[in-house]
Amino acid sequence: MWLFRERQTDRGGGLSWLGRIVPGALLAALLLSVVGVAGVGAGPDIVAAQATSRPNILWITSEDNGPELGAYGDRYATTPNLDALAARGYRYRVAWSNGPVCGASRTALITGVHPPSTGGEHMRSLVPLPGSIRLYPALLREHGYYATNNSKTDYNYAEVETTWDESSAKAHWQNRAADQPFFAVFNITTTHESQVRTRPHTWVHDVDAAPVPPYMPNVRETREDWAQYYDRITEMDAQAGARLAELEAAGLADDTIVMYFGDHGAGLPRSKRYPYNSGLHVPLIVYVPERFRELGPAEASQPGSVSDRLVSFVDLPPTLLSLAGVQPPETMQGRAFMGPFTTPDPEYVYGFRGRMDERYDLTRSVRDQRYVYLRNYMPHRPYGQYVQYLFQTPTTAVWKQMYDEGRLQPPQTYFWEAKPTEELYDLQEDRYETRNLASSPAHDAVLRRMRAALDAHARDIRDVGFLPEYELHRTDLAATPYERGHDPARYDFDRVYAAAQRASDRAVPFDAIRPALADADPVVRYWAATGVLIRGRDAVSAAGADLERLLSDPEPGPRIVAAEAIGRFGAPALRSRALAVLLGDADPSTGGGVPVTQFALYALNQFADLTAAEKAAVAATSIGPTPPARGDYRSALKAAIAQDLR
Numbered sequence: 001m002w003l004f005r006e007r008q009t010d011r012g013g014g015l016s017w018l019g020r021i022v023p024g025a026l027l028a029a030l031l032l033s034v035v036g037v038a039g040v041g042a043g044p045d046i047v048a049a050q051a052t053s054r055p056n057i058l059w060i061t062s063e064d065n066g067p068e069l070g071a072y073g074d075r076y077a078t079t080p081n082l083d084a085l086a087a088r089g090y091r092y093r094v095a096w097s098n099g100p101v102c103g104a105s106r107t108a109l110i111t112g113v114h115p116p117s118t119g120g121e122h123m124r125s126l127v128p129l130p131g132s133i134r135l136y137p138a139l140l141r142e143h144g145y146y147a148t149n150n151s152k153t154d155y156n157y158a159e160v161e162t163t164w165d166e167s168s169a170k171a172h173w174q175n176r177a178a179d180q181p182f183f184a185v186f187n188i189t190t191t192h193e194s195q196v197r198t199r200p201h202t203w204v205h206d207v208d209a210a211p212v213p214p215y216m217p218n219v220r221e222t223r224e225d226w227a228q229y230y231d232r233i234t235e236m237d238a239q240a241g242a243r244l245a246e247l248e249a250a251g252l253a254d255d256t257i258v259m260y261f262g263d264h265g266a267g268l269p270r271s272k273r274y275p276y277n278s279g280l281h282v283p284l285i286v287y288v289p290e291r292f293r294e295l296g297p298a299e300a301s302q303p304g305s306v307s308d309r310l311v312s313f314v315d316l317p318p319t320l321l322s323l324a325g326v327q328p329p330e331t332m333q334g335r336a337f338m339g340p341f342t343t344p345d346p347e348y349v350y351g352f353r354g355r356m357d358e359r360y361d362l363t364r365s366v367r368d369q370r371y372v373y374l375r376n377y378m379p380h381r382p383y384g385q386y387v388q389y390l391f392q393t394p395t396t397a398v399w400k401q402m403y404d405e406g407r408l409q410p411p412q413t414y415f416w417e418a419k420p421t422e423e424l425y426d427l428q429e430d431r432y433e434t435r436n437l438a439s440s441p442a443h444d445a446v447l448r449r450m451r452a453a454l455d456a457h458a459r460d461i462r463d464v465g466f467l468p469e470y471e472l473h474r475t476d477l478a479a480t481p482y483e484r485g486h487d488p489a490r491y492d493f494d495r496v497y498a499a500a501q502r503a504s505d506r507a508v509p510f511d512a513i514r515p516a517l518a519d520a521d522p523v524v525r526y527w528a529a530t531g532v533l534i535r536g537r538d539a540v541s542a543a544g545a546d547l548e549r550l551l552s553d554p555e556p557g558p559r560i561v562a563a564e565a566i567g568r569f570g571a572p573a574l575r576s577r578a579l580a581v582l583l584g585d586a587d588p589s590t591g592g593g594v595p596v597t598q599f600a601l602y603a604l605n606q607f608a609d610l611t612a613a614e615k616a617a618v619a620a621t622s623i624g625p626t627p628p629a630r631g632d633y634r635s636a637l638k639a640a641i642a643q644d645l646r
Helices: 017-021 024-041 043-048 080-088 102-111 136-142 220-249 290-295 313-323 394-404 441-461 469-473 481-485 493-504 514-518 522-535 537-552 556-569 572-585 593-604 612-619 634-642
Strands: 056-062 090-096 146-150 182-188 256-262 284-287 305-312 349-353 363-367 371-376 422-426
Touching: 056 220, 080 220, 080 256, 080 284, 090 349, 102 136, 102 313, 136 146, 136 313, 182 220, 220 256, 220 394, 305 313, 305 349, 363 441, 371 441, 422 441, 441 493, 469 556, 469 593, 493 522, 514 522, 514 537, 522 537, 522 556, 537 556, 537 572, 556 572, 556 593, 572 593, 572 612, 593 634, 612 634
Parallel strands: 056 182, 056 256, 090 305, 146 182
Antiparallel strands: 090 284, 256 284, 349 363, 363 371, 371 422
8 A cells, every 4th residue: 555554754743643644534535435446436347447558647736835755855844655656656856837836837737838838827817729739638538548637727728628528526537437548637735825824723843943945034934834834745645645545456556657746836935936946846756557667768767766857847748648659749849758759858948927816027937957047027026026815824924024124134135126137046056046146257158058048948939928918818810829929920029029138138228228119019119118117217217208108009018017117207297197097097998808907907006105096096996897707816906006015
């Protein structure tokens, strides 16, 4: 059995191990599940049918946790079941989730296509997909697999076809037909961000010994959150062990490839939602039964092996198809790392950050075996923008309070300050990514190489994240964002990308940006206005009539950014006009739709000196007659404006 029944080490005082990591009712339910699957649920015909040429595939996923497992060398962690799985199988040293939040990472996972290529980078944005991009469960089903998901989806796309045989809390491989191989996902929510901050909580791991990263203040609140995070990981480990025991009890362990991974980094600030290694690095443990050993990588032929191949979530769909003997479609941008269609090892993996709930941002990242590089396209926005959901975590609140009170020193101050344009970290020497080497002469060659890799990637995938979000929801172009991005007549990527590069680099003089304020392309004008805003008061003053003219721009992007720049940094005589523009765009009756009204409210939220009357005018803006939908965070923005939270 793979469900460990004894505590291997005692780090939190005496306790009854299973009684503490799994409540009795849950444990009983899990064990009954095992009995049911081995007996009535499966039946001898199903078990006998596993003499097949294709493997079953079991995915066990957990939410909001990085590689904080014993198998990855974490001595504070207590994870006997996953450690045993790694000892029986192998693990990947570097696996990235591509996106640092569930919607973004699962969007990469379901398609095998980088979300910035499809417009799916923004949290719960529900952009349309073209018919040419198929979701991998549907492809597996077409080739005879019984595909189930239990049960989270949270994709940034609306489902475009019948994806799963079943996706629900009852979905299970035991419901398949005889002689049918299965692909089954079981998602464990125990480690989710919301579970790290629930109180009251009885800590099992020693709070005083909790490993707090040096970029956070080491105070009681942060230690409690980290210790509780590890407690939840231990509970998750027991649940994963029960799923493995269930498989073994059914007699299927020798016929099933098992993969375990987290969906992105830890559910704590500067991990979840941030495209550092700390937000994207996840555990990936794989077990390949002996009879399917040829499908696994050569470097992992021995139990307990470690693969140094760089993998990321876009690689998982083509890998699944490869394991099933199906050649991955050309539309998949990921690379298979197992099976007959395995590709050569990549040199880099890639990450991204777009809108996170109610806060806009744009960052791209890349990592190789040693370094991680980030390019920030909105460096005027701090890392720690106020996100209502994030600030419910005690660590976030106390960290911000200590910063506001002047009680912190670098690197603990960085999270609340404006970002540099470029960041480069040596993960071998600086695992917590606190020493930015972008200006280090000794690392100039590394910086140039990583920068070139990220540039090449953006061009290769035709990154549409450089379009304002409302552009991704346009219906007048008869094209999805992916199709638009791959059509030069609809998306002049080179000019837009060059404008974004110039605008976001403070070292580029204002005179090099100013001509683009009158460009024929509204997205180029949007980036030029953003460049003025990034440079602040002096640039706004120098832009003069050019920026004022954008207040009447027919397109919302340049108009809204110009209004924020003038309203915050321009002549007092123009402030009322700028506010009127933003209030007008915040009104859904203007026809701009949720992305436009939300962007205008976000710009209004950047004003530090709104009067009571101006706040009342914002509060009076309508949201519309229907309840807020996924991706609609206007209520949160209005609440933040009322409370001066940015």
